[in-house]
Amino acid sequence: MEGEEDYKFNTPLFKVPTSSFTKNGFRLYVKFEGLNPTGTQKDRIARLHVSAAKKQGYYGITAGTCGNYGASIAYYAKLYGLKAKIFVPFDFHPTRLEKYASSNVEIVRVKGYYEEAVAKSIEFAEKNGFYDANAGSKNSQLDYEGYKTISWEIVEKLGNTPDLVIVPVGNGTTIYGIYAGFLELRNNGMIDRVPSMIGVAPADANPIVASYLSKSNEYHDLAPEKIKITEENEPLANYKSLDGKKAFEAIRASRGFAISVENEDMKFGTSFLKSKIGIDALPASASAVAALWKVPHEIIHNKIIVSLITGSQK
Numbered sequence: 001m002e003g004e005e006d007y008k009f010n011t012p013l014f015k016v017p018t019s020s021f022t023k024n025g026f027r028l029y030v031k032f033e034g035l036n037p038t039g040t041q042k043d044r045i046a047r048l049h050v051s052a053a054k055k056q057g058y059y060g061i062t063a064g065t066c067g068n069y070g071a072s073i074a075y076y077a078k079l080y081g082l083k084a085k086i087f088v089p090f091d092f093h094p095t096r097l098e099k100y101a102s103s104n105v106e107i108v109r110v111k112g113y114y115e116e117a118v119a120k121s122i123e124f125a126e127k128n129g130f131y132d133a134n135a136g137s138k139n140s141q142l143d144y145e146g147y148k149t150i151s152w153e154i155v156e157k158l159g160n161t162p163d164l165v166i167v168p169v170g171n172g173t174t175i176y177g178i179y180a181g182f183l184e185l186r187n188n189g190m191i192d193r194v195p196s197m198i199g200v201a202p203a204d205a206n207p208i209v210a211s212y213l214s215k216s217n218e219y220h221d222l223a224p225e226k227i228k229i230t231e232e233n234e235p236l237a238n239y240k241s242l243d244g245k246k247a248f249e250a251i252r253a254s255r256g257f258a259i260s261v262e263n264e265d266m267k268f269g270t271s272f273l274k275s276k277i278g279i280d281a282l283p284a285s286a287s288a289v290a291a292l293w294k295v296p297h298e299i300i301h302n303k304i305i306v307s308l309i310t311g312s313q314k
């Protein structure tokens with residue numbers, strides 16, 4: 001695409017009124033990724049992968065997905081004229097992906113969870129010479145590069161470094177990329193400290209949060225048969241987070257923590273954001289705001305907090 005080298009994502013940072021918290025005295029912002037082309041942060045990495053695939057002469061690109069990443073890959077594959085083969089768990093609800101269906105895109109339903117969809121996609125890439133855009137693949141450095149831009153935009157818009165950055169975690173790729181972005185800014189002398197990174201997901205459906213809450217010193221996978229997937233938590237549901245080790249390290253090294261949320265918290269976060277700033281947030285991502293009701297007040301008092309939020313599938 002023309003002008004590609006100059007392209008910049010640039011989503012808004014909205015200030016959220018905190019007067020409805022019983023104890024306020026902190027500043028809350030949401031980095032609203034709902035204004036990206038398909039409404040999530042995944043656009044930042046899908047664009048890089050599709051562009052790399054095109055430059056490297058690939059005919060097609062493939063990924064396993066809950067639906068949101070697949071929507072981004074489908075969108076950019078059409079834009080760049082590549083074929084996309086997207087693998088999705090059979091029982092998931094990939095409404096966003098279906099919106100970006102085109103003659104360039106084939107959606108394959110897979111028995112099992114996200115991890116099985118990824119396994120099918122990797123197998124397909126190897127057999128058919130498609131570009132592998134899966135998290136944890138040999139191309140995954142582009143994921144971290146794509147997500148680093150979120151940190152740069154936060155610092156640029158805030159004119160400051162936040163104290164806490166709250167991110168919904170699935171594979172942990174996003175939280176790790178954002179952390180890497182802040183580290184890079186600090187190492188270049190642009191900021192003087194790295195914010196504490198806070199990971200949010202249901203502990204019974206995400207090993208990063210489960211590992212942290214079990215007080216383990218390291219990341220551990222969950223047993224597949226133990227995870228509890230719901231329509232709301234699908235984007236965060238993993239038994240093996242493909243960037244789990246990196247995400248766990250980002251949380252620990254930044255003196256952050258992890259918070260478990262339930263479906264009800266996600267729905268509450270969505271209605272809170274709608275009523276306070278009028279945005280339509282995806283419930284899984286709204287957990288990054290709902291989580292604030294679950295932390296002791298001293299942790300957030302006087303802090304500048306940024307929550308990463310994506311758009312609903314509407």
Ligand SMILES: Cc1ncc(COP(=O)(O)O)c(C=O)c1O
Binds near residue numbers: 168170172173235282
């Ligand atoms: C809307 C949304 N938020 C957060 C995540 C979690 O991102 P990651 O897998 O990079 O941790 C996902 C993953 O699919 C997502 O779709």
